Amino acid sequence: MDFRGKKYERGSNWSDPEVVELLQLWADESVQMELESCLRNQHVFNRIAEVLREKGIHRTGDQCREKIKKMKLEYRRIKDNNKICRGGRTWKFFEVMDRVLSNRPNICYSTVGSTVITQQIPPGVLAAGDGYIHHHHHHHLTSPHGISHSHHPQELMDIKCEEVDSDERSETPEPPPPIVLPQAADDHGMDGSLLEGGHHDGSPAARPDSHTENAVSPSGYMDPNVSGTSSGIPTSGPTFSALHRLRRKRKPPRMKDPLDDILLKFLTAQRVVEERFLQMEERRMQRDMELEDRRMQLEQRRMELEREHEYRMFTIFAQMVNALRNGGSTQTLGLDLSQAFSQSSGQATGPGGHPSSTSASKDGNSRVTSYQSKSLPNGLKDVLSNAEHNPTFQQPKSSIYLSKRGNEINSFGIIEEGYTAYHADKHDEDKNPNGFINLGTSENKLCFDLLSERLMRADIYQIDPPLLQYPDWKGHEFLRVQVGKFLTYYCKAPVLLKPENIVVVNGCGSLFSSLSAVLCDPGDKILLPSPYYGVIKDDIFFYSAVKPLLVHLESKVTDEETRPFQLTVGKLEKSMQIAKLQGTRVTAMILTNPHNPLGDIYSAKEMKEFLEFANRYKLHVIVDEVYMLSIFGDVDSFQSVLSFDKLPDPQRTHVMWGISKDFAASGIRVGTLYTENTDVISALSQLASFHGVPGPTQHMVAQLLRDQDWISQVFLPTNRARLKSAHKCVANELTAMGIPFLNRHAGLYIWADFRKYLKDLTFEEEEKLLKQFVKNKILLINGKSFGCCEPGWFRIVFADETYRLQLGMQRLRKVLEEQDSEIQSIEKGPNSDSGNRTKIAEDVIEIGVQQSPPDPALDGLIGLLRQQIRTTDWLQRNTPEQFAQENPEVYDVFCKLAEK
Numbered sequence: 001m002d003f004r005g006k007k008y009e010r011g012s013n014w015s016d017p018e019v020v021e022l023l024q025l026w027a028d029e030s031v032q033m034e035l036e037s038c039l040r041n042q043h044v045f046n047r048i049a050e051v052l053r054e055k056g057i058h059r060t061g062d063q064c065r066e067k068i069k070k071m072k073l074e075y076r077r078i079k080d081n082n083k084i085c086r087g088g089r090t091w092k093f094f095e096v097m098d099r100v101l102s103n104r105p106n107i108c109y110s111t112v113g114s115t116v117i118t119q120q121i122p123p124g125v126l127a128a129g130d131g132y133i134h135h136h137h138h139h140h141l142t143s144p145h146g147i148s149h150s151h152h153p154q155e156l157m158d159i160k161c162e163e164v165d166s167d168e169r170s171e172t173p174e175p176p177p178p179i180v181l182p183q184a185a186d187d188h189g190m191d192g193s194l195l196e197g198g199h200h201d202g203s204p205a206a207r208p209d210s211h212t213e214n215a216v217s218p219s220g221y222m223d224p225n226v227s228g229t230s231s232g233i234p235t236s237g238p239t240f241s242a243l244h245r246l247r248r249k250r251k252p253p254r255m256k257d258p259l260d261d262i263l264l265k266f267l268t269a270q271r272v273v274e275e276r277f278l279q280m281e282e283r284r285m286q287r288d289m290e291l292e293d294r295r296m297q298l299e300q301r302r303m304e305l306e307r308e309h310e311y312r313m314f315t316i317f318a319q320m321v322n323a324l325r326n327g328g329s330t331q332t333l334g335l336d337l338s339q340a341f342s343q344s345s346g347q348a349t350g351p352g353g354h355p356s357s358t359s360a361s362k363d364g365n366s367r368v369t370s371y372q373s374k375s376l377p378n379g380l381k382d383v384l385s386n387a388e389h390n391p392t393f394q395q396p397k398s399s400i401y402l403s404k405r406g407n408e409i410n411s412f413g414i415i416e417e418g419y420t421a422y423h424a425d426k427h428d429e430d431k432n433p434n435g436f437i438n439l440g441t442s443e444n445k446l447c448f449d450l451l452s453e454r455l456m457r458a459d460i461y462q463i464d465p466p467l468l469q470y471p472d473w474k475g476h477e478f479l480r481v482q483v484g485k486f487l488t489y490y491c492k493a494p495v496l497l498k499p500e501n502i503v504v505v506n507g508c509g510s511l512f513s514s515l516s517a518v519l520c521d522p523g524d525k526i527l528l529p530s531p532y533y534g535v536i537k538d539d540i541f542f543y544s545a546v547k548p549l550l551v552h553l554e555s556k557v558t559d560e561e562t563r564p565f566q567l568t569v570g571k572l573e574k575s576m577q578i579a580k581l582q583g584t585r586v587t588a589m590i591l592t593n594p595h596n597p598l599g600d601i602y603s604a605k606e607m608k609e610f611l612e613f614a615n616r617y618k619l620h621v622i623v624d625e626v627y628m629l630s631i632f633g634d635v636d637s638f639q640s641v642l643s644f645d646k647l648p649d650p651q652r653t654h655v656m657w658g659i660s661k662d663f664a665a666s667g668i669r670v671g672t673l674y675t676e677n678t679d680v681i682s683a684l685s686q687l688a689s690f691h692g693v694p695g696p697t698q699h700m701v702a703q704l705l706r707d708q709d710w711i712s713q714v715f716l717p718t719n720r721a722r723l724k725s726a727h728k729c730v731a732n733e734l735t736a737m738g739i740p741f742l743n744r745h746a747g748l749y750i751w752a753d754f755r756k757y758l759k760d761l762t763f764e765e766e767e768k769l770l771k772q773f774v775k776n777k778i779l780l781i782n783g784k785s786f787g788c789c790e791p792g793w794f795r796i797v798f799a800d801e802t803y804r805l806q807l808g809m810q811r812l813r814k815v816l817e818e819q820d821s822e823i824q825s826i827e828k829g830p831n832s833d834s835g836n837r838t839k840i841a842e843d844v845i846e847i848g849v850q851q852s853p854p855d856p857a858l859d860g861l862i863g864l865l866r867q868q869i870r871t872t873d874w875l876q877r878n879t880p881e882q883f884a885q886e887n888p889e890v891y892d893v894f895c896k897l898a899e900k
Helices: 016-026 029-037 042-054 061-080 094-102 192-197 240-250 258-325 338-344 380-387 404-410 416-424 448-455 477-490 508-519 535-544 569-582 604-616 678-690 695-706 708-737 763-775 802-827 858-870 880-886 888-899
Strands: 107-112 115-120 140-142 148-150 502-505 525-530 547-552 586-592 620-624 653-658 671-675 749-753 793-797 844-846
Touching (some): 016 042, 016 061, 016 094, 029 042, 042 061, 061 094, 448 695, 448 708, 477 502, 502 508, 502 678, 508 586, 508 620, 508 653, 525 535, 525 569, 535 547, 547 569, 569 586, 569 604, 586 604, 671 678, 708 802, 763 802, 880 888
Parallel strands (some): 525 547, 525 586, 586 620, 620 653
Antiparallel strands (some): 107 115, 140 148, 502 671, 653 671
16 A cells, blocks of 8 residues: 555554664664764654664654654653653653664764765764663665665664553553664774773773763754763864864854843834724724715715705795786886786776686686686696695694604594584584584495394304404414405405405504505505595605605696596606606506595596506505495495405505495494505515504404305395495586586585685685684585595585485585675675576586685785795896806797787
């Protein structure tokens, strides 16, 4: 087996015969001389390994060298401890190692020309003071490897083998027979008397008394047991003492210089200072980068504030322009702007040169006017419609006990003043006949008898231990199973809806809040067609500070539309483009079908178009179908999103439904959500613990939904008939009073137009009319609370008992008649018949089409504009000269118009 390429293994063991063979080869004088004369001795040990291999001992050169190294270390340790090993007994190889290491051949170096000659000092010149080794003349045979072999194999090392209780026990398992180490003869000749006079007994008598000197080997090892040379013996080379002195002179010991310590300390200090300097430089650069980032952020914030300020000023100017077009006086401005706006506004001037911005209709409508003014620049109309809802113009009251966010939340709410008065003074036919009539809250109060009878049955009331314990926050499985079966049947879903895709919480408002939290980040916006259900704005804001991006719908019917306030994909696209220009991130869209407060039912074609639009922009679509069973006209006109065979983006489509409206049970507070997005389900489950439904309530609702025969044969037909009758009652009253309204047959409400009862078409006048209703103890909700861009629209809820509806409409008529009388006295017009102010369409009663909503009074706008001018240098930075340089063409057109 070839061991040449095998790496040395430190854990290999040597037997005593193997150690003896190794020492015999290593102790040879030629080997010792070669080991001392070269710096790298690996080749020497490789040759030793080859000789051992010929003898049947398979070792590598690395193993041989490592073994010799260990034996040297053991020898020196024992020598320092006076020949006592670990176990308290003498090491078997100590004397052999001592003979070799104490009588190592010394090398002297001389030069001949430019050549360095190595010459061995004959070992005979050394006094055999220790008596361990005697040199004999033997003739040796030289092996091919350069290592001498003795002619007499019986002359081996004389080793007294005995067991030693030491750590080397594993290396010497069995003691070998005594052997004698042969020595090579000196080629130069040796003094016979000296060689013959030596004895091998090691006694002190055999050692001649002479002056000894410590011997130093070429490797630097010094042993005091090696005697110096005798002065009476001639040598062919320099004596040992002379050689020793030469070596000491050639290699003097290095004295410790104090300057070394100083230099070391200086270099160390210099390195520390450099490292410290680099650290400080890195920190300085990092601080500079942070300051630069901070400066950039401040600069960006300053630019944003400047843009917002310019936007507010532009809004004020736009409101002033609109006010002037609607007949506002320029005298309140303190400026002569008649020339600037007379031509650009496109208004016709009368013979006297006065602009005729309004004109009485020929059919006698003295206050219902039709404005035919020229369209404003792109985007200005949207600015005007948003102006009333801009929080910049609102001054909500703040509390010192609330945080900034708390005050902001506290400022939300729909006509809280009216609701507070209603709850304190509710109407009761017997106990409080003069109390408030609530026609503002969308509640179904027509089926209490049916629902109470069903909920009083024995199967409803059941209390099991699981119902009183913490449930699965998504809702008990038995309830989610029943909800899935219910929606599958009434929504006409193509497949059974799985319960694991359903979440049940305490109302749809909680679903809006939770969905806005898991789908949007703070500051994001949700597309929301307006008018909308007013509480949605609060629901999506409270948790996530998400605000709606309103898609304003108008009552005017254009050529591309078929009904007032119609939502189209084009309007959605326009809103997305505006959001993109403003840098607003839109993440979702809310669709209510049937619509609240309009009562519109989106067709399947329209819903698919809306879903395709959302898919293009990767928007989540929250479809609110909470009124899907409250349709009292053509029931088949409604088609749920869950009935579609394929959705454009099922992972971003989420459908809501609850029992509050369709089952006339708004107090039970159960809302459901169906979505195929498991991530949304998981995230909603984390928030559902804040919106859980009590266990007994879940059991009640599950039993109610399980009774499909009662729902289809008793409740739904009766509920639809009663809704149709109540709707007809209120519609007839409105028609009799000449009030326009949207004639829809879905939901619990009517969207009515009271614009002709406003002194001015402003939201301030709308608020005044609302307060008149509250003063006469009738509760309605105005259009501003629903985000409507046109003042004067109100929602009237008709799902109540007939006697309360009649009483409420009587109070309503009284308020409107008083309002009409005041307006008549102001106008002093001969025509006061309200029937002449209306025209009835086939499906909607509406007045003449009007343009964009008018703005607040000019006095408030001028004061706000002056305040903005005083608090900024916008006018100084936006001079006519600068504008002329940036927009020369526009400036030339403006100058020509000003000259005219």
